[in-house]
Amino acid sequence: MENYVSVIITCPPGQQRDILIGWLDDLGYEGFEEREEELVASLPEPRFDPKALEELLLPLGLRHRRELQQPVNWNARWEASFSPVRIGDFCGIRAAFHPPVEDVLHEIIITPRMTFGTGHHATTSAMIRLMQKLDFSGKKVLDFGTGTAILALLAERCGAAAVCAVDNDGWAVRNARENLTENNSRNIMVEEADRVPPGAGSWDIVLANLNRHILVEQLPALEAALSPGGSLLVSGILEADGALMTATAARYGLAPAEQLLCDGWLALRFGKS
Numbered sequence: 001m002e003n004y005v006s007v008i009i010t011c012p013p014g015q016q017r018d019i020l021i022g023w024l025d026d027l028g029y030e031g032f033e034e035r036e037e038e039l040v041a042s043l044p045e046p047r048f049d050p051k052a053l054e055e056l057l058l059p060l061g062l063r064h065r066r067e068l069q070q071p072v073n074w075n076a077r078w079e080a081s082f083s084p085v086r087i088g089d090f091c092g093i094r095a096a097f098h099p100p101v102e103d104v105l106h107e108i109i110i111t112p113r114m115t116f117g118t119g120h121h122a123t124t125s126a127m128i129r130l131m132q133k134l135d136f137s138g139k140k141v142l143d144f145g146t147g148t149a150i151l152a153l154l155a156e157r158c159g160a161a162a163v164c165a166v167d168n169d170g171w172a173v174r175n176a177r178e179n180l181t182e183n184n185s186r187n188i189m190v191e192e193a194d195r196v197p198p199g200a201g202s203w204d205i206v207l208a209n210l211n212r213h214i215l216v217e218q219l220p221a222l223e224a225a226l227s228p229g230g231s232l233l234v235s236g237i238l239e240a241d242g243a244l245m246t247a248t249a250a251r252y253g254l255a256p257a258e259q260l261l262c263d264g265w266l267a268l269r270f271g272k273s
């Protein structure tokens, strides 16, 4: 195992921290430990680029310090801190080593790794709440940016006939496949790709919990993938970006049908006529 550099950034919890984690992830940081007033992000020493870090943190006015660490098993550390999640009485999410989540309609088992999609984040739980109101029976579903496959698995549990789950991160794809096995999934196919799969008008429901930038870029492809009368559910949008998202969707003929605001994050459902 190689040495790691840990960067300890003074940044209280909230939206700025969530966004910062996304940007650090883009820079190749792997381990994120959230403390009360600090965010600790780590990556292998050979990949540490102090200039890129300065360029990111300076404009934000965030103070940081660095430490060289002995090898850390982030998966083990994360596994130890993973707790079950309950989304009302609709859905429970837990690891295989937890006891069952009681009195929920659907239960999803996630093998804790460093992949996004455990139900803890507001963007995922808002998607789940939007999904609760849709009829998935016999539907064909595309989950673009599947992460752990949490939403794909829930779609299957809700009766979807076929689910295609796509992610551009090889680690996420591996974890998604592991979770399909853990949940005895039969109707989900996972693909490693960074584009919406071909097949215009193929999908009755498209799920996309990404971020504003990727969503705006992918909207034409997501709309084209939807069948007439289909629903597109998106999340990962800051409240302030809601109007931009709705206006962009309207340009591609997608009409707003529902929206949920959760901890400053918006999840939206659009309909295709």
Ligand SMILES: C[S@@+](CC[C@H](N)C(=O)[O-])C[C@H]1O[C@@H](n2cnc3c(N)ncnc32)[C@H](O)[C@@H]1O
Residues within 6 Å of the ligand: 116, 117, 118, 119, 123, 124, 127, 144, 145, 146, 147, 148, 149, 150, 151, 166, 167, 168, 169, 172, 193, 194, 195, 209, 210, 214, 236
């Ligand atoms: C915010 S996570 C959502 C995970 C899960 N669907 C959820 O709702 O919790 C976004 C996922 O999209 C993936 N992703 C980002 N850009 C992508 C792209 N262009 N193509 C495919 N996947 C992408 C990331 O690797 C990440 O796993």
